[in-house]
Amino acid sequence: MTSAPSTRSRSGSLPLWPLIAAVCLVAVLLWNGSLRASVPLLDVIASAASEPNFYSSALSGLGLLAGGALAHWLQTRRQTAQGFAQACGSGMWVPMLASALLGVAVSALVWGWTLSPGTWQPLFAPFVSVSPTIVLMFGSDIPTVLTGGVLGGLVTPGLSVLGASVICPRLGLAPVVGVTAGMALAAVLAFTVCRYLPWLPAPLHLRRPLEPAPTTAPQKRGPVWVLRRSLADFSEAQFFGSEWASLGLIAGALFAYLLNPAAPAYGSGLLPQILxxxxxxxxxxxxxxxxxxxRRPFYPTFVPVVSVAPACVLAYGGSLPSVLAGAVLGAVLSPPLAAAISARLPADFHPFIGNVAAMAVATASIVPALQLLPGI
Incomplete structure (x- = not known):
């Protein structure tokens, strides 16, 4: 969940890994039954990419992947329309995506038993947490990609399910609090385990000399940049952080809404208010x-986009006061909280942990507090 302003190509990228992961997944599902019986699981996997934004739509998830692929193509060719760099500016978008997809596949196969007709569980959690960040921290070699996918799929969903479906209902908190808190705890556990895995190298930033800080004055950010960055933040939770990926994500959600207004946004009918x-x-x-x-290569302004703002809409039925209050309070309070937590993490822990921890804390604090405001 962090971006950087430039992309560097890497010889260690794995251009066929998303295809390989998809083929292996379909093979496993077909081995267990007919393709028709596997459709619900495939829908869960396709929807996973849009779940962090509360869209829960396979079309939206596919739109995100298509937009991300276009952005990657533009960035590898250094086109002027490439937009913000994906995968934290590392150039590892493809292996990162492969690990994320593998994480969701493992999640669906291992934790699919928690699903029952008419219920929802956060099986998407590995896609935006442990699986991609292990690649971003340790590199794009095959053992690292597999480690991220398997470890993320095994550890993250269970803690997020526990938080969203067991703990939060008892405390009267929004499910996103349990999901993001589960991601944070799972990441702490996973990165601690990574310290003892002999096939993982040292984190990338510890293997490279630190680049000297720029001495130039801070760059001025104008209205066009603000709009571009705001759009890119829609896909930052998935570590894409690209205007093209965000456009695909939103377009897919809107198309799904036009086909069936009750389908996206967990059947709430509140997709327009969430957007x-x-x-x-x-x-x-x-x-x-x-x-x-x-002043920095990245700042977590995306945090309220995938936590406080949509949670307030769902909690209060999309009323105008709740939309505005949740959006403004989330925008002002959650980014500095995320930055502060991330800055205090160990060097071998990915800073996304601070972002998801801030999502949990900010949402748990702001959503109930809105009841005190008149008109809500």
Whole structure:
């Protein structure tokens, strides 16, 4: 969940791994039964890419992947329309995606028993947490990709299911609190385990000399940059952070809504309100914290887009006061909280842990507090 301003190509990338992962997944599912019987699991996997944004739509997830693929193609050819760099500017978008897809496949196969007709479980969790970040931390070689996918799929869903389906209902908290808290705890456990895995190298940033800090004055961020960054933040939770990926994500969600308004957004019918809240919180967050963006390669302004803002919409039925209050409070409070937590993590822990921890804390604090405001 962090981006950087430039992309570097790597000879160690694995261009066929997403295809290989998909083929292996279909083979496993077909081995267990007919293709028709496997369709629900395939839908879970396709929807996983859009779950962090509360869309829960296979079309939206496929749109994200298509937009991300286009952005990757543009970036590898250094086109002027490439937009913000994906995969934290590492150039490892393909192996990162392979590990994320493998994580969701493992999650669906190992934790699919928690699903029953008419229920939802956060089986998407590995896609935006442990699986891709292990690749981003340790590199794009095959053992690392497999480790990220398997470890993420085994560890993350169980803790997120426990948080969202068991703990949060008893405490009266939004499910996203349990999902993101589960991601944070699973990541702490996973990166601790990684310290003892002999086939994993040292983290990439510890193997390279630190680049000297720039001495130039902070770059001014104008209105066009604010809008571009706000759009890119829609796909930052998936470690894409690309305008093209975000456009595909949103377009797929809108198309799914036009086909069946009750289908996206967990059947709430509130997709327009969720999109509006996310747009407001993204623009406010980037505008308020654009000075931090000018001084750093990344600042977690995306945090309220996938936590506080949509959670407030679902909690209060999409009323205008709840949309605006949740969007503004989330934009002002959650990015600095995420940055503060991330800055205090061990060097071999990916900073996304601070981001998801901040999502849990901010959502647990802001959503109930809105009841105190008049008109909500």
């Amino acid at each position: 509006a809240a996310q747009a407001v919180t993204a623009v406010v967050a980037v505008t308020v914290w654009r000075g931090c963006w000018a």
